[in-house]
Amino acid sequence: MKLYYAPGACSVGIHIILEEIGKPYELSLVALKEQAQTKPEYMAVNPKSKVPALDLGDGSRALTEFPAIAMYLGAANPEAGLLPKDPLGQARALEALDYITGTVHPHAFTRQFRPNVYSLREEDYPKVVEQAQANAAKFFGLVEKIWAGDTWILPQGYSVADAALFFVEYWHVRRVGQTLPPKLDAHLKAMLARPAVKRALEQEGLAA
Numbered sequence: 001m002k003l004y005y006a007p008g009a010c011s012v013g014i015h016i017i018l019e020e021i022g023k024p025y026e027l028s029l030v031a032l033k034e035q036a037q038t039k040p041e042y043m044a045v046n047p048k049s050k051v052p053a054l055d056l057g058d059g060s061r062a063l064t065e066f067p068a069i070a071m072y073l074g075a076a077n078p079e080a081g082l083l084p085k086d087p088l089g090q091a092r093a094l095e096a097l098d099y100i101t102g103t104v105h106p107h108a109f110t111r112q113f114r115p116n117v118y119s120l121r122e123e124d125y126p127k128v129v130e131q132a133q134a135n136a137a138k139f140f141g142l143v144e145k146i147w148a149g150d151t152w153i154l155p156q157g158y159s160v161a162d163a164a165l166f167f168v169e170y171w172h173v174r175r176v177g178q179t180l181p182p183k184l185d186a187h188l189k190a191m192l193a194r195p196a197v198k199r200a201l202e203q204e205g206l207a208a
């Protein structure tokens with residue numbers, strides 16, 4: 001298996017899941033800063049020009065979209081215990097993955113980091129960023145309010161959803177310099193204490 005990733009991108013969540021599973025895998029760097037995601041070599045792997053993408057090594061096309069990759073890795077490696085066993089627990093994991101990757105990631109963070117994606121007018125960028133920061137506060141506030149777990153987001157325990165929550169928390173605190181509500185702040189700290197998270201961050205050259 002080979003993970004296509006960029007240091008510090010959302011792909012770090014899948015990197016963490018692979019480290020938690022502990023089976024051999026390869027990493028392949030996609031230099032987003034150099035627009036490598038738009039070059040023919042990577043477009044042949046993922047025509048959507050995004051990371052993460054996971055080459056399963058079976059000759060099929062690479063698996064894309066964070067929730068799909070996370071659910072696959074959780075289900076294909078039951079011994080790692082990264083996905084609840086019951087259907088409702090699995091649906092709760094997908095519910096969290098979808099909110100984090102489909103709402104929080106684009107509308108709180110892509111808007112902040114790349115306002116040009118959301119407006120053609122440069123003079124609008126500060127407003128786009130301001131709106132994204134307000135979204136971040138609102139989205140994290142909501143996750144805090146509906147938190148049903150203890151240390152981890154699901155009451156069933158640690159899961160692939162925690163690895164997704166980690167990357168947006170990490171961006172908010174370490175990249176933007178903002179603070180998190182108490183349960184999410186404790187979650188970020190608990191994630192940073194996990195050996196798999198430490199290894200993934202170290203391999204990507206990021207501060208633990």
Ligand SMILES: N[C@@H](CCC(=O)N[C@@H](CS)C(=O)NCC(=O)O)C(=O)O
Pocket residue numbers: 009010011032037049050051052064065066067101
């Ligand atoms: N829907 C995709 C989004 C992935 C995504 O936006 N990845 C960003 C990095 S965090 C990316 O590859 N950006 C490159 C680009 O948009 O050109 C998923 O959930 O996997």
